Amino acid sequence: MSHVGGFHHDPRTVIRVLVDVDSKVGEQQADKVEKMQGTRPRVVGDVREILDSDDVQIVTCATPNHWHAMIAVWAMQAGKDVYIEKPISHNVHEGRALVAAAQKYGRMFQTGTQCRSSLACIEAMKFIADGNIGEVNLARGLCYKRRKSIGPLGNYPIPDNVDFDMWSGPATFTDPKLTRQRFHYDWHWQRHYGNGDSGNQGPHQTDIARWGLGLDRHPESILTYAGRLGYQAERKDPTYQDAGDTANTQVSIYDYGDKTIVFETRGLSVNDSADKEINELFGSNRGNKIGVVFYGSEGYVIQGPSYETCRAFDLNKREIRSFTHNSRENGSLNNVHMSNFIDAVVARDASILVADAKCGHLSAAIAHHGNTSYYLGEENRVSPDTIAAAVEKFASRDDDAATLERTLQHLRDNGVDPESDMLSLGPQLTFDVESERYTGNDAANAMLTREYREGFEVPSPEDV
Incomplete structure (x- = not known):
């Protein structure tokens, strides 16, 4: 939900889908998102269901670690930009794959190291x-x-x-x-x-x-x-x-x-x-x-x-x-970090990113x-x-x-x-x-x- 809050804070984004393998959690959080933005996101249990969705441009991932790289690779192959929580990989092989995929597909990739x-x-x-x-x-x-x-x-x-x-x-x-x-x-x-x-x-x-x-x-x-x-x-x-x-x-x-x-x-x-x-x-x-x-x-x-x-x-x-x-004057780190990512997405310029793949x-x-x-x-x-x-x-x-x-x-x-x-x-x-x-x-x-x-x-x- 910190990802939800960060993207909701930026007026350039709207949350269309929540993907969660825990259906109870997914529906509960969809209720909260609806109250935040006025529209309810649809809830699905398999990320592959939304990879071909034209109304989704960004996939953000805060799953358990063993899923991070797989979701990011699928999303970039499907033409989506990705924000992946740390650690972006479960092992070294996965990190290498993510660097290669971001470069091959020209996608914006932001790592959730908000300290940057x-x-x-x-x-x-x-x-x-x-x-x-x-x-x-x-x-x-x-x-x-x-x-x-x-x-x-x-x-x-x-x-x-x-x-x-x-x-x-x-x-x-x-x-x-x-x-x-x-x-x-x-x-x-x-x-x-x-x-x-x-x-x-x-x-x-x-x-x-x-x-x-x-x-x-x-x-x-x-x-x-x-x-x-x-x-x-x-x-x-x-x-x-x-x-x-x-x-x-x-x-x-x-x-x-x-x-x-x-x-x-x-x-x-x-x-x-x-x-x-x-x-x-x-x-x-x-x-x-x-x-x-x-x-x-x-x-x-x-x-x-x-x-x-x-x-x-x-x-x-x-x-x-x-x-x-x-944070009161400059924005919370979560919000600033996500807005930096969105800046890169809008400009199609990976050099803007402060924490790339x-x-x-x-x-x-x-x-x-x-x-x-x-x-x-x-x-x-x-x-x-x-x-x-x-x-x-x-x-x-x-x-x-x-x-x-x-x-x-x-x-x-x-x-x-x-x-x-x-x-x-x-x-x-x-x-x-x-x-x-x-x-x-x-x-x-x-x-x-x-x-x-x-x-x-x-x-x-x-x-x-």
Whole structure:
């Protein structure tokens, strides 16, 4: 409905159709749209029903992640422009296909990284580029965001009003069909459909990190240590098995040769954090911390806790500049971002877009690279000393030992003993940024794509 609100806000658009495989949700939201714009959109359960509709020029997609690329490819092949929520892909192969399809069909493609339309972020990134905090070759993305257990693994019924065949789409059927208590949203934490918080919250922050570091390419090397830990301690039940299988604690290090991005995910309690430096920059030691820290030779720039706020500090952590996007004066980020897309649609000029398909692909792929390292090393549960030895050898501009120690302390603060309930250490991956394939790792290359169901295959870039 944030997409509905954004398009409704722009007088150049009218909402003609809602597509939802949950018929109850579709009809309920159609009632709201009718009250907003005076006309009721028709409700359908299969996006293919509207691809040939002459009264539809734009397809906007906020489905679960595993559907994003398929909908976008079909829509662009049908001559529609597309607004696709982050992450635009479930894997690297899909992102490559979207870049190729946008170029082949001349369609406007906007990624839902609304931070690209934030005046605060725009001005702060220019502040960095102009050298105001010196040389900057390290950015740290943070997703310190409490995520409770999604319940025990089990076979739960599909809601009667959901077409599960269509909901599954490109993903193979699960057996049992559903392994989570809450059908909607909690798919984020099952890798068959979602990408964890590294691919949920992460693309916003890693997109800003790439932007501020001037990186318009993939990383060259990747290393991840991670795990889904702490829920047994919370429930005081050592046999408890959560239905999620994505990491709730994850550190991924991305080496770009001359620069580094680190992304940290913390899904356990983040109250009373012992992270002194980060607390000083964000101004609090309690509660969620969502943002990016840029480390310069002469100071810091912080994005967060919202996309409407950025701040610059000197090396003594004294604030020297603030940047703000005032939604009341300049429009909400959601509305501004969608209007930027509509500007490009009307002008037929992709250069107007602030977050095109390539932008979305590179930022989503960061999550895919990190998760690939984790998934390949998931069974390699090791001691903190083993992780410390691995990060010491990895090319990085971060103090990787300090980052590891902060992560271990976070686990201890949540009742997890990392010496016994160990993190997994993924293999170091090397990525060829030209061919977009991993070097010397067939298992990693197999994870560039997925097994698609017949009729829902996302084509290769050459075949879009």
